Each structure stands twice: as structure tokens, then as C-alpha cells.
Amino acid sequence: MRADRRGAGRYRRAVVAVVSFALTTAACRASGPGLRGPDVPYVTTPQAVGDEMLTLAAVTASDTVYDLGSGDGRLVIAAARDFGARGVGVEIDPKLIQQSRENAQRAGVAARTEFVWEDLFKVSVAPASVVTLYLLQELNLKLRPRLLAELAPGARVVSHNFHMGEWAPDRTRRVRAPDGFHSVYLWVIPADAGGAWTLTSGERAWTLTLRQRYQDLEGELVTGDGRRPVTGRVAGRDVELTADAPGPATLRLHGRLDGDTARGTIEAGVPEAPAPWSARRGG
Ligand SMILES: C[S@@+](CC[C@H](N)C(=O)[O-])C[C@H]1O[C@@H](n2cnc3c(N)ncnc32)[C@H](O)[C@@H]1O
Structure with a gap:
């Protein structure tokens, strides 16, 4: 030292x-x-x-x-x-x-x-x-x-x-x-992940809003049963998000950004197989 x-x-x-x-x-x-x-x-x-x-x-x-x-x-x-x-x-x-x-x-x-x-x-x-x-x-x-x-x-x-x-x-x-x-x-160098995204997984369509500061993300996920605060990180094009909810309902999303689209898998914290998700930014 x-x-x-x-x-x-x-x-x-x-x-x-x-x-x-x-x-x-x-x-x-x-x-x-x-x-x-x-x-x-x-x-x-x-x-x-x-x-x-x-x-x-x-x-x-x-x-x-x-x-x-x-x-x-x-x-x-x-x-x-x-x-x-x-x-x-x-x-x-x-x-x-x-x-x-x-x-x-x-x-x-x-x-x-x-x-x-x-x-x-x-x-x-x-x-x-x-x-x-x-x-x-x-x-x-x-x-x-x-x-x-x-x-x-x-x-x-x-x-x-x-x-x-x-x-x-x-x-x-x-x-x-x-x-x-x-x-x-x-x-x-982090990809640009900020903005409003429409996220779909199976039959579900959710709204994800992200604010970005360098690699760090925070925002909100609006699902059929309410609003959840979201935190996460971007490493290059790889993104990891946690949408908090009490108990086992915490959602974890892993995915890859490609311009205004993204896709990956979602885990609901219960013993069920990770489900695919995809998202589109804007409009
Ligand atoms: C601390 S030395 C590092 C040299 C080398 N990168 C290394 O790690 O061994 C910084 C170098 O930057 C060069 N340098 C300083 N200002 C510069 C500038 N504006 N544009 C290009 N080179 C510059 C200096 O001449 C010097 O060789």
C-alpha cells in the first residue's frame, strides 16, 4: 500500500x-x-x-x-x-x-x-x-x-x-x-437499456420502464397484478433484472439486448421451468 x-x-x-x-x-x-x-x-x-x-x-x-x-x-x-x-x-x-x-x-x-x-x-x-x-x-x-x-x-x-x-x-x-x-x-461498455419496453412472456404482456446510469438499472414492471420496483445491471448486451415482490413471487429476468428488442428467460422464484420472454422498446 x-x-x-x-x-x-x-x-x-x-x-x-x-x-x-x-x-x-x-x-x-x-x-x-x-x-x-x-x-x-x-x-x-x-x-x-x-x-x-x-x-x-x-x-x-x-x-x-x-x-x-x-x-x-x-x-x-x-x-x-x-x-x-x-x-x-x-x-x-x-x-x-x-x-x-x-x-x-x-x-x-x-x-x-x-x-x-x-x-x-x-x-x-x-x-x-x-x-x-x-x-x-x-x-x-x-x-x-x-x-x-x-x-x-x-x-x-x-x-x-x-x-x-x-x-x-x-x-x-x-x-x-x-x-x-x-x-x-x-x-x-453497457448497451443502452433505458426507456419504456413492452415485455411479453407466453400470454402475458407487461410494461417495463427502465432508467439507466452506466451499468445500473432501476425502474418499474407493471403486470396484471400490480407494480413492482425493478433493479438490474447491463454488462455489454447482457441484462439482468430483479422485479421485487414479497416472498417467492420475485421475478428474475436474464436476457440479451439487441437495439430496440431484447429476449431471454424469466424465473418466478418457484419450482417451475424458466419461461422465455421478449421485449420491444417504444411505441
Ligand atoms: C503514462 S504514459 C503511458 C505509456 C503507455 N501507455 C504505458 O502504459 O506504458 C502516457 C503517455 O501518453 C502520452 N500522451 C500524453 N498526452 C497525450 C495526448 N494528448 N495524446 C497522445 N498521447 C499523449 C505521453 O507522451 C506518454 O507517452
């Missing part, structure tokens, strides 16, 4: 140094055509932490992994070399871009990696299925609306040491590295 704080302190001091440097050289800073100076300094993710980030994000050969602020390319290269993924690094420092390309060549993954000399705030992340970050909390917060808007439901975001504010992580890991403990946070 103390080592973790020492590591965070070193990182913060390095940030202060970069910000003062950026302020004092504002007039002449120009990393490249139209590019600003870095928002955070170059500090590398230890290998054990990088491995855990990619493992926690369950990276496979079908993923496209973007590292925003990719430094020497180590996360992008590990994603391609160790997990078979395609990797894209976005980095504002052209020397690090050059070094990343050389490192990828040496690692034999140049064909599956790309390093883009660009401001990470100007690059679309839509093609990514996994985004890795080692920035700062305030930069994560600035990126948050774009990650939620551009990434497809089910895409994963992993951040080394820095949080996303009120968007709570789906999973957290602590990793021991030579300089102490580090935190790794995982978020899964």
Missing part, C-alpha cells in the same frame, strides 16, 4: 514537472503539425501490470486494442504478440512513435500493429474493442463520454491506476510489480 502511494507520488511529481515545462515553453512547443505538448508524462506500465490489463480485458485474436498515450508501444505490442490481437497506439511524442515502430518490428508484430502520431483526444476510438489507458483520472473523465458514445456495447476499457469517477469499474485487480502494488480497473 505504502509502495503504491510512493509510486503514485512519483507519478504526480512527474506530472507537475511536465505541466510546468509545458507552461514555460508554451510559446515554442510544437510536437508536430497541429499537436500540443503531452497531457501526462511518459511513465511506463510495468510488464506484470500490462499483462494483467490485457488478461482482465480478456483480449483475444479477434480484438482491436487501442492504447491511448501509447508510450514505447509496450501494451500494443504485448496485445499483438501475446494475445494475437491487432493493436493501435496513439501517441503525441514522435520519438516514442518511432521507438514503438522499431520495438514492434523487433517483436515480429509490425504487421498487426499501427502507431499513430496524434493527440489522443482527436482520434476516434470506434474501431476499438478494447481500450487501454495509463493517463490521469481527470483525463479519463474527459475521455469517458467519448468511450461510452463511440465504443460498441461489450467493448472493454482497462485503466492502470486511474478511475472513471462515478462510473464504477466492473472489476478491479491489485498487481504486485517491482515498484509496489498497482491497481487495474475494467469497465465493460
Whole structure:
């Protein structure tokens, strides 16, 4: 824990140094055509932490992994070399871009990696299925609306040491590295589940109203015998809802969202087989 704080302190001091440097050289800073100076300094993710980030994000050969602020390319290269993924690094420092390309060549993954000399705030992340970050909390917060808007439901975001504010992580890991403990946070982009749904199961037709805050859902299910408060969660396109009622009448719904339709199974908390349900949003 103390080592973790020492590591965070070193990182913060390095940030202060970069910000003062950026302020004092504002007039002449120009990393490249139209590019600003870095928002955070170059500090590398230890290998054990990088491995855990990619493992926690369950990276496979079908993923496209973007590292925003990719430094020497180590996360992008590990994603391609160790997990078979395609990797894209976005980095504002052209020397690090050059070094990343050389490192990828040496690692034999140049064909599956790309390093883009660009401001990470100007690059679309839509093609990514996994985004890795080692920035700062305030930069994560600035990126948050774009990650939620551009990434497809089910895409994963992993951040080394820095949080996303009120968007709570789906999973957290602590990793021991030579300089102490580090935190790794995982978020899964939730599908949009909010709104009014008409839900049918056999002969029954119910109204389900959901309000969504990141992965969390709450609302109401109106059935023939009354109104039940609903709570639930979305993980990618998978949805789980509990419609409370006293005793064994609690309803549990599991399902999968697909735009304005959804389907799954419903359990009534009594020993009867789960029944299928389907739902349509709006009109
Ligand atoms: C803390 S380092 C992380 C490097 C690498 N992702 C890792 O985990 O080892 C942050 C990197 O972001 C880059 N960076 C800072 N601001 C940036 C920006 N606006 N656009 C692109 N890269 C940026 C820095 O040059 C630095 O290499």
C-alpha cells in the first residue's frame, strides 16, 4: 500500500514537472503539425501490470486494442504478440512513435500493429474493442463520454491506476510489480437499456420502464397484478433484472439486448421451468 502511494507520488511529481515545462515553453512547443505538448508524462506500465490489463480485458485474436498515450508501444505490442490481437497506439511524442515502430518490428508484430502520431483526444476510438489507458483520472473523465458514445456495447476499457469517477469499474485487480502494488480497473461498455419496453412472456404482456446510469438499472414492471420496483445491471448486451415482490413471487429476468428488442428467460422464484420472454422498446 505504502509502495503504491510512493509510486503514485512519483507519478504526480512527474506530472507537475511536465505541466510546468509545458507552461514555460508554451510559446515554442510544437510536437508536430497541429499537436500540443503531452497531457501526462511518459511513465511506463510495468510488464506484470500490462499483462494483467490485457488478461482482465480478456483480449483475444479477434480484438482491436487501442492504447491511448501509447508510450514505447509496450501494451500494443504485448496485445499483438501475446494475445494475437491487432493493436493501435496513439501517441503525441514522435520519438516514442518511432521507438514503438522499431520495438514492434523487433517483436515480429509490425504487421498487426499501427502507431499513430496524434493527440489522443482527436482520434476516434470506434474501431476499438478494447481500450487501454495509463493517463490521469481527470483525463479519463474527459475521455469517458467519448468511450461510452463511440465504443460498441461489450467493448472493454482497462485503466492502470486511474478511475472513471462515478462510473464504477466492473472489476478491479491489485498487481504486485517491482515498484509496489498497482491497481487495474475494467469497465465493460453497457448497451443502452433505458426507456419504456413492452415485455411479453407466453400470454402475458407487461410494461417495463427502465432508467439507466452506466451499468445500473432501476425502474418499474407493471403486470396484471400490480407494480413492482425493478433493479438490474447491463454488462455489454447482457441484462439482468430483479422485479421485487414479497416472498417467492420475485421475478428474475436474464436476457440479451439487441437495439430496440431484447429476449431471454424469466424465473418466478418457484419450482417451475424458466419461461422465455421478449421485449420491444417504444411505441
Ligand atoms: C503514462 S504514459 C503511458 C505509456 C503507455 N501507455 C504505458 O502504459 O506504458 C502516457 C503517455 O501518453 C502520452 N500522451 C500524453 N498526452 C497525450 C495526448 N494528448 N495524446 C497522445 N498521447 C499523449 C505521453 O507522451 C506518454 O507517452
